[in-house]
Amino acid sequence: MNSSDKSLEKRARALYHEAVQHLDPATAGRLRAARRTALQAATGHAATHHRARVLLPVGALAAMALAALMIWQPTPKPPANGATPAMATAAETDNELPPGAENGDPGLYQNLDFYSWLAANQNNGQQRKN
């Protein structure tokens, strides 16, 4: 690079810096406003990003917990006294109350007198045999 190039560069740079310094106030004001807008937009963007970063794992965890709750079904516990399942079922049957008029056999309740007489005669017959 020769000296005339150096001189041209120097002069061009000086003019450029002078032009930068002598910007009209309206343009300078708009540039300041543009800077503020850019920085505010970035702050809003960062806040949204941070919120998403926190809420995303929380939401995923909640969804997983809900799914686990829906899939999980409790298994029946074995009786604590060591009884077999068959015995437990028999015990349950013994403890059951007789069905009500609505749930039981309707024929039984319609012919209740006949069944009472039949039961009484069966008992008498057995006593006679004995």
Place this chain on the structure above:
Amino acid sequence: MSGVSAVFEAELLSQEGRAVPATLDGFLASMERRAFRMAEMHLGNREDALDAVQDAMLRLVKHYRDKPAQEWTPLFWGILRRRIVDLQRRRKVRSIVVGWLGGGHDDEGDELPAWEPADTGPDPLEKLHGERSYADMAAAVKQLPRRQREAFMLRVLEGLDVAETAQAMGCSEGSVKTHLSRAMQHLREELEEWR
């Protein structure tokens, strides 16, 4: 950081030379006027230049605020350069559309110059107290091919080193040297009266 301290930091920067402010506010305060002048010289229009600078600021803050401060300068010039190219392409498309619609020729059938928006900003000559030199230089720089213009403005006017200029222009360091050498040759011819 307040606007006043950002401007103060920018002033310090201009005194210290190549130091980069640690905050984005300070960095943008130090760049905004230079970026505007650069965009204005490329686009020749105040409003477009302001749009380009605002967009470049937004993109830098949004996408590169977490980068080390030393990388902001070439990144910012690179973003601004691409924005300027986008605006120039849009103008070209608009000129083509106007041409298709029959608006690209005068009454005698001669082709009209490519569409450019009217510049409503203050005349640079007024701001420089009637001095013609800046306007002459701006006109000569605007006549350069785009890549030569970018190399001259970033390397000579902004004082970026070859590596930073190459990063901002998205090309090799060898290409920067070639473009700059050709730009200087053109400018020597255009600005003959400067000698």
